[in-house]
Amino acid sequence: MEEPLLVAIGKAAKAHGVLGALKVHPYGETFEAVKKGEHLFWCEGSVRHPLRLAALRAQNRVWIVEFEEVTSREQAEELRGKEIFIERDRLPGLAEGEYYQFQLIGLLVETTQGRELGILKAVLETGGNDVYVVEGSGAEVLVPAIEEVVVEVDLAKGKIIVDLPEGLEA
Numbered sequence: 001m002e003e004p005l006l007v008a009i010g011k012a013a014k015a016h017g018v019l020g021a022l023k024v025h026p027y028g029e030t031f032e033a034v035k036k037g038e039h040l041f042w043c044e045g046s047v048r049h050p051l052r053l054a055a056l057r058a059q060n061r062v063w064i065v066e067f068e069e070v071t072s073r074e075q076a077e078e079l080r081g082k083e084i085f086i087e088r089d090r091l092p093g094l095a096e097g098e099y100y101q102f103q104l105i106g107l108l109v110e111t112t113q114g115r116e117l118g119i120l121k122a123v124l125e126t127g128g129n130d131v132y133v134v135e136g137s138g139a140e141v142l143v144p145a146i147e148e149v150v151v152e153v154d155l156a157k158g159k160i161i162v163d164l165p166e167g168l169e170a
Contacts, residue, residue, distance in 0.1 A: 006041060006048070006085035007102050009034075015076035016064050021055075022076050024063045024084060028101050028125075031056065031063045033092040040067075041085040051084070099153060108159040109134045109143065112151055117141050120160060132160075 009030040013023040024031070034040070034053060041048045055066040065084075070076050091100065101123045109117045109132065118136020123145070130145035143149060143162055152161040 004087040004089055007088045007091060008083040009086050010063065010084045012079040012082050012084060013062065014080050015073045018073045020070040020072050020076045021064050021066045022079060024065045026063055030086065030091060034086065042079060042082040043085060103155060104160065109162060110159060112161055112163045
């Protein structure tokens, strides 16, 4: 039987306190839906290391996360810089028109006129709205991820259609 696909939901920044808690920078809002007792993972190559969530709380723009298997500051420091994963089929459902970042990264971005801008390489979380980082033909375009600009997301066709405001054209 094949193992379920994993999706990165955050990155361990550093230890917090002396009892093994970690500061984790979230990718999107998935941590808000994760519950105590759930299994998360960190990976080393193709090896999955399970982690059972013991406690979780938001602190500004990071999460303070405690895992049952991590009980000292030293163990927490060993996870510094590691991504934290969840099984893809355990992700909470999204409303119509909402997408996880991993679904968008790698999609072709083109204008309503059919001009290809490039590939969506990253999503920047700025507070007010996300910004899509699109790389193509030698130029990087920053696209505000707002309804007025993002006209259509078509996962089946692998593309995002945007109507760029004047001045944002690459």
